[in-house]
Amino acid sequence: MTEYETHDYDVIVIGAGGAGLRAAIEAKDRGLRTALICKSLLGKAHTVMAEGGVAAAMGNVYAEDSWQVHFRDTMRGGKMLNNWRMAQLHAMESPDRVQELEAWGALFDRTTDGRILQRDFGGHRYARLAHVGDRTGLELIRTLQQRAVAMDIDVFMECKILRLLSDADGVVSGAVGYWRATGEMVVFSARSTVIATGGAGKSWKYTSNSWECTGDGHAMSLWAGADLIDMECVQFHPTGMVWPLSVRGILVTEGVRGDGGVLRNSEGKRFMFEYVADMFRAETAESEEEADRWYEDHSAGRRPPELLPRDEVARAINTEVKSGRGTPHGGVFLDIASRRSAEVIRRRLPSMYHQFMELAGVDITHEPMEVGPTCHYIMGGVRVDAETAAATVPGLFVAGEAAGGMHGSNRLGGNSLSDLLVFGRRAGIGASDFATGRSGQVVPNQAEIDRTVDEALAPFTRDEGENPYQVHHDLQDTMQTLVGIIRTQSELDEALEKLDELTSRASRVAVGGGRSYNPGWNLATDLPAMLTVSRCVTLGARDRRESRGGHTREDFPNADPEFGKVNLVQRQPSGGGMDEEIKIGPEPIPEMPDELKALFEETH
């Protein structure tokens, strides 16, 4: 039998982006023995990539902003599929979470009277995003990281978690994984386990996500018997770089549009005016003149259509390119050069300036950018209790992108960083309370440990087999072409067949070299989660026979009110791991109380 080291904690947090860090800080602050485990070095998680800001109705720029308006914007942006209670808690608590960061050392950009400055973003009625230029994610993760270091939280870096462990009663009781530096196995036993592993974009070819975003937490939760909801809802951010090919997919912040940038097709036309859905018509400008007035004063005109929610803009760009009005490299133009001074652009968007200058040789203060949709965020995730972030299996708590419900079928920009803070904290509280109340010795299932270790090491025992890089490449091709921004029945059926094939190939991967820092082997151990999550997205996309938010069906182009009342829930009832069939079916979404429903009737 393989040897492994063991660690015992009250609370383990898997993932050290914004949500994981915030959860660990909360648990540690409550006096629990807390461990933070991350696949990369501390401070490198994907949160660092967030650019535009953190949404919080502080009312520093528009005093008329309130949690009610933020709540309403979030629900409408999510096409009402959101868990209303999560959206409400999020809107109510995010201002406190932002203020708290400032007390921990964050330096947000300021208003002229010295308060936190807020910027405009798509789908938000008022300028609401607290920010630091276009590197807000870095500020957020560094602040939380420095707080965690000051609190002396135990951090396990470059440690890949493979599976959650249960005890004899089915209570989640820790996790098993390995150190990437040595390849040695490690087992954590814990009274509570928090999953904050982020997204799953690495299954698509053009994505803004880093290598880490392989859906580990989604898959491990499912394998442990937890419910996933609405996995078909995947956000394609409208503006990723399209050229050079090697950087295709890298994010171009929505802040470019918030600060005055406009989208034009190859004919020079501001095409977004043609794509205003009825739901947003009353609050969207009808002419360029009106839209431009709005940038100066929000009461002088209505919002520019470039700032519609991301799903609307991404679909519009997709249509323009498919209709032959795209740029030379297959995108559309994002122009801020002709609209703002070079000095303003460099000050407001410094990292965009450098990104285009250094990677594409484009000076965004003089030329337009070429942009197109890129896989960015998964709204679907583990079904959680809004108050405690508890999953549907005991002992497991989930926060951030790995959790579902908060964003419905489409997330508004800026709502992710606030989500991390609000529900990271709540998961920390939920996990702490559960750990405190759990009695007796925590004994993870030995058979689960042994099986996981054997499976993980199997690629070394095969003399020849599939190349993990090739399997990953083919998975990305499959998901990009068959389960991308626009979906249809025949392609989804084809995708499911291909996923069967890829799963079988993944079970035969062989790797060379040793266990110490071996990226080929590391990728081989990421493949099971990527394949499981890809299957869940495809199954959900097949069964949701309508178009809503981040899920668009060519064969069912309209929203169906009946589908608007349900989550598509996926589970493996006996927690049987990868081999067990995934069950999928609709279940009613929680109904909003009347006083919140009234918020949607008051306006317009």
Place this chain on the structure above:
Amino acid sequence: MADDVTMRVWRGDADGGDFAEFTLPAQEGEVVLDVIHRIQATEAGDLACRWNCKAGKCGSCSAEINGRPRLMCMTRMDQLPEGPVTVAPMRTFPIIRDLVTDVSFNFEVAKSVPAFAPPPRPEEGYRMAQIDIERGQEFRKCIECFMCQDVCHVIRDHEDNKPQYAGPRFFIRYAELEMHPLDTNDRRELLRQQGGLGMCNITKCCTEVCPEHIKITDNAIIPMKERVVDATYDPVAWLGRKILRRKKATPQQAVTHGA
């Protein structure tokens, strides 16, 4: 553009190693990290390198490219001179494998910097003027690629200096806290003794390699050297600073500056 690119990549571990040569077809617009990834996918699946965002934002993929510390994800192949491209791990840190080094030294130093200590938060939130936080914001652009630490000769070739030297990355951290309008800690003596600020002789190598273009030497190290000297040797300046600092922290002052 040439048809092929030749990469000389250092391979090995703590016990030693050597450069291995790989020749691949060139592709338009690629950065060094793209070529490393193609080598992994085809010829050397176990070639170790650290990376995350591939957009110059996370600071994971630091390496010495043709002898100069750079981010692999932000170094375009077509901007390097013709001929083989050499990629080696950062020299200042112990090798784990291939291009991956053990950078834990930096995480240990981070623990030794006393945390930000603001006064209690007023009901309506803190007030700070933009002009008063801009220097701190410059330092907080740091992506912790640790290339400034790598290139700093105080520790690059002198392992024995590491225990008493924080390095440029942490000099800007000290400076950020020292210049924060709300902070109440005084870390100057600590920076002099434990941080070893005096050992820096301002050759500006750190500033030259910083991918975020932070003016480490001019805006952090030199002002901090002056402040340390003031605090240690000049009672008049020390008194003057005490008064200035107190003024800067009041909300009224912030409002005046911002107006």
